[in-house]
Amino acid sequence: MTAAELAQRAREAAVRAYAPYSGFRVGSVVVADDGTTYAGANVENAAYGSTICAESTAIAYAVSSGARRLTTVAVACIDAESVEDAYPCGQCRQRMTEFGVETVLVTAGSGEVRQHALAELLPHGFRLK
Numbered sequence: 726m727t728a729a730e731l732a733q734r735a736r737e738a739a740v741r742a743y744a745p746y747s748g749f750r751v752g753s754v755v756v757a758d759d760g761t762t763y764a765g766a767n768v769e770n771a772a773y774g775s776t777i778c779a780e781s782t783a784i785a786y787a788v789s790s791g792a793r794r795l796t797t798v799a800v801a802c803i804d805a806e807s808v809e810d811a812y813p814c815g816q817c818r819q820r821m822t823e824f825g826v827e828t829v830l831v832t833a834g835s836g837e838v839r840q841h842a843l844a845e846l847l848p849h850g851f852r853l854k
């Protein structure tokens with residue numbers, strides 16, 4: 726699946742976001758090492774700290790489905806007026822590190838798909854031996 730196709734799938738996932746408080750709808754698609762894809766969207770909560778990011782929702786879906794090695798994460802926000810770019814937060818970057826993600830695709834507010842190495846976004850992620 727191409728970067729553009731993954732970005733489109735992430736935008737489609739964002740439609741299913743539960744974001745009644747911020748109105749900031751984000752979708753994500755995770756690709757496992759066998760090519761299987763898992764989509765997620767942000768899930769907000771009245772107790773804001775209980776909110777789950779789209780990327781983490783997709784990662785949890787992949788891992789709870791049996792995937793252990795992930796290669797790519799695409800993320801997109803469909804409410805571009807509320808944010809310039811939808812880059813993953815620090816916690817999501819750390820979760821990506823745990824499962825070996827190498828590539829992160831971010832759809833910018835302009836619609837441009839930017840490709841980054843996870844090591845560029847989180848150069849010293851925490852790892853246990």
Ligand SMILES: [Zn+2]
Pocket residue numbers: 778779780781813814815816817818
């Ligand atoms: Zn996050």
